[in-house]
Amino acid sequence: MLPPRFEMLVGLYGDEPTGRLLSAEATIDSWLRVEAALATAQGELGVLAREDSAAIVAAATLDNIDAELLWEQARNVGYPILSLVRQIDEALPAARRGHVHYGATTQDIMDSGLAVQLDAAARRLGELLGDFGDALAELAERHVDTVIAGRTHALHAVPTTFGAKIAGYLGELARHRDRLDAARSRVAVVSLFGAGGTSAAYGERAAALRARVAELLGLAGTDVPWHVARDNIAEFGLVCALLTASCARFAREVVDLSRTEIAEVAEVAGHHRGASSTMPQKINPIGSEAIIGLSATTGALSSALFRIMEAGHERAAGEWQAEWQVLPQLISLSAAALATAAATATGLQVFPEAMRANLDVDGGLIMAEAYMMRLAPHLGRERAHDVVYRAVQDCRRTGEPLHATLARALPEHLAAGVDTDLAPEDYVGHPHDTVTAALALWRARRAPTQPDPR
Secondary structure, three states: OOOOOOOHHHHHHOOHHHHHHOOHHHHHHHHHHHHHHHHHHHHHHOOOOHHHHHHHHHHOOHHHOOHHHHHHHHHHHOOOHHHHHHHHHHOOOHHHOOOOOOOOOHHHHHHHHHHHHHHHHHHHHHHHHHHHHHHHHHHHHHOOOOEEEEEEOOEEEEEEEHHHHHHHHHHHHHHHHHHHHHHHHHHOEOOOOOOOOOOHHHHHHHHHHHHHHHHHHOOEOOOOOOOOOOHHHHHHHHHHHHHHHHHHHHHHHHHHHOOOOOOOEEOOOOOOOOOOOOOOOOOOOHHHHHHHHHHHHHHHHHOHHHHHOOOOOOOOOOHHHHHHHHHHHHHHHHHHHHHHHHHHHHHOEEOHHHHHHHOOOOOOHHHHHHHHHHHHHHHOHHHHHHHHHHHHHHHHHHOOOHHHHHHHHOOHHHHOOOOOOOOHHHOOOOHHHHHHHHHHHHHHOOOOOOOOOO
């Protein structure tokens, strides 16, 4: 087998437990577990003699597999299971040989092994998602009253609070927990249908055998073959891409609010963290930058998921191989993004004074809607909009406060309602309701790391 390719982005920011779950050793082990479960079930159901079954289970271990030979032979055969089966068989006593992989086809073993790995990967992604969400929940609670400029189209819009802003991310992650749960339940499914999906080689006890193998592996059972029906696999990969994209949205927020001209947040500080090789003043938002890079890569890779669904007839002719490359990468990238986002959120520095000062950088014009809504009951919303719009243009020419310009432009009986300087704190809506609702949504979600009743 070729030496592993160095991947700098995942190498620097990847999640080690996820890497172990997707390693070559773990992949081979998942196939061995399936072969052992198949032999166990066949022994219990009388398809194999119990002595043969027990011998196969004892032989189906990593110690009996020459991985280098397996991959060398896989390059010739096209798939690794023939070599795996032959090596297990050679490890058996002579009297017990010839019963390994009985009735099975290569994709039965590889897909069931993949289901085992995806189940474990989903649990790990759920843990990482939980860490990120919990960090955001703490930020939302702590800053529910921290007033900040809400921005639309990158420009000042209306006042909001930093906690309410973070609550939007928390709601998004809560929905992702549902998606991850659902995707996990659909990929953690046994595949045991034989060469063409008919189960003919498994005999009359095929359904019972499949159900028992699923039970032994901790997977859900099914009586519908999915050798070429890859929609659930594609869904899982797309959930990984969605998770990573949400991490990138948060990371982009951190990058934008960290700008020198804004300086409302900053990533965790540390000696030479984010340092430049030439500009001594620089403290770059390196965690957020990594997340954005991870998401850009994930988004590009995810397009291949639709191609794997094109497999025809009863067995793919190339589409399945694309899955081998893309799916582990999507999982690794997603895990890295979640882990880095959780660390970024946990260590995020928030500067309320800068947030408050920035509310005034446009001369208080961020309160324009507030004045418009104060005038709307008297003038109607459209006319009130036009009055405030004209006043804003005057303010930008004169530098005069908005309330003073409006008071001068309105009849006396209306001017009295706008002749005071409205405070941003008085026009933030209902941040406590927003944060409370987001926290309830997040905390109500069952973590995907909990086992499903099968």
